Amino acid sequence: MSPQTWLETASEEELIEHILNRYHDTHREQLPEMIRLAQRVERVHGSHPDCPAGLSAHLEAMQEDLENHMAKEEQILFPMITRGISGMARGPISIMRNEHEDHSAALARLGVLTNNLALPEEACGTWRKLYEDIAVFQADLAAHIALENSVLFARIDGLTA
Template sequence: MSPQTWLEKASEEELIEHILNRYHDTHRDQLPELIRLAQRVERVHGSHPECPSGLSAHLETMQAALENHMAKEEQILFPMIVRGISGMARGPISVMRAEHEDHSTALARLDTLTNHLDLPEDACNTWRKLYEQVATFREDLNAHIALENSVLFARVDGLTV
């Protein structure tokens, strides 16, 4: 079964379990390492004209926002959906959608800080690893947001079956 077919056939509970395992757990693993790598690059290459100055602070802000967001989903919204309380879930979903917009704005800032992941020719291995992992994080967060907005939340809002 293709991933798209699985998404279409999965129950809300299965989708939520997938989101928790594939995205929430992954982001919790990704961000501390990204912050560590960014701090190192900024410390060692702070005088380099292409150094992503401010990246570690931005990642720390993103981590705090994502932790808060995921906690609300895990403790409030997802249990409501699993219990079939769709009508009451619409309010929290509108809040989550707004926060997804904030996360997208934070991702755009991430692109700016990293010069769209364009490495300087003399970038060290740590800098290369940082940008590689930032690219993965960006892809994961975008996929996470799209899955929630376009599939899970759309179902609860009655926009899809």
């Protein structure tokens, strides 16, 4: 079964389980390591003109925002959906969509801070690993947001079958 077919045929419960395992758990693993790497790059290469100054603070803010967002989904929204209380879920979904816009803006800010992940030629292994990890995180978070907005939330909002 293709991933697209699975998305179309999966139940809300299956989608939520996928979101929790594939994205929530993954983000909780990704962010602490990226923060650690960013702190090291900023400490060691702070005088370099391409050093992503402020990156670790931005990642820490993203971690806090994402953790708060995911907790609301896990403790409030997803239980409402799995219990079939879809009508009441529309209010929290509206809030989650607004927060998704904030997360997308935070992703754009990552691009600014890292010069779109452009590494200087002499970048060390830590700097390279940091940017590799950020690229994966950016793709994961964008896919996570798209799955929730375009599939799960769209179903609850009555926008899709």
